[in-house]
Amino acid sequence: MTQARQKIIDAAISLFYAKGYNGTSVRDIAKQADVNVANISYYFAGKQGLLEQLVSDFLEGYLRTIEMTFEQRNFLSSKEVLFQMVRNILQYQFERRELTRFFYRELSLDSTLIREIMTIYFSKERYYIEQLIRQGQENKEFQNVSFAMFMTQLKGMISMPYLYPQYISEVLHSFPSEIFFIEMYMREVEKWMEQALCTEHLQYPLPRAAYV
Structure with missing residues (x-):
């Protein structure tokens, strides 16, 4: 669970840097982190x-x-x-x-x-x-x-x-x-x-x- 959370954070940093906050979707983050979209809501209550x-x-x-x-x-x-x-x-x-x-x-x-x-x-x-x-x-x-x-x-x-x-x-x-x-x-x-x-x-x- 901790590993999945960190993968989401790492993916978000990379994508927010490259595409901006508004240009990044939760699906983009989940795809790059290789996790289920629901994990983002579970750990962070959304983007x-x-x-x-x-x-x-x-x-x-x-x-x-x-x-x-x-x-x-x-x-x-x-x-x-x-x-x-x-x-x-x-x-x-x-x-x-x-x-x-x-x-x-x-x-x-x-x-x-x-x-x-x-x-x-x-x-x-x-x-x-x-x-x-x-x-x-x-x-x-x-x-x-x-x-x-x-x-x-x-x-x-x-x-x-x-x-x-x-x-x-x-x-x-x-x-x-x-x-x-x-x-x-x-x-x-x-x-x-x-x-x-x-x-x-x-x-x-x-x-x-x-x-x-």
Whole structure:
């Protein structure tokens, strides 16, 4: 039973990514998962319930990644924790790139469901990052910057590879699905964070192992 449920999830991620939520039927999902259509209703109460499960699972993992990094603030500086947090977010998204691409695409369509679920999790994300920045400002690690503007730009960078993969591949001739790209992208995001936020700057390039 658990195997059938996972096969449905895997098939839904693949099909939602390729055809979109509205372009995918429960029969499409059942066929690709090689299960009976009734299993989708049994496990998820239909396609809408399956969508909610995928989004919730993605955001729960996303937030757990942030929370686990945030716990290191008692042992590391605010700057080290914030930089590691952003690296971990980018790595988390890269490892789930089809689901990440689908999530950001649905978010851009202003879906009521996605917006309601997203608000809960991203409000928590904002809280953790704001706490790190406030702490870093108190410790003179960070400049006094507008948190709203910094967060707006940071979120744009975090989502860019998944909102506009065609632009990156066809115009910039890079490939967001390759590990080489995400490693390079992490370094560039960190350089921007150094300039935008930090009072003292690290020396680049950092060791490659820091991005894996």
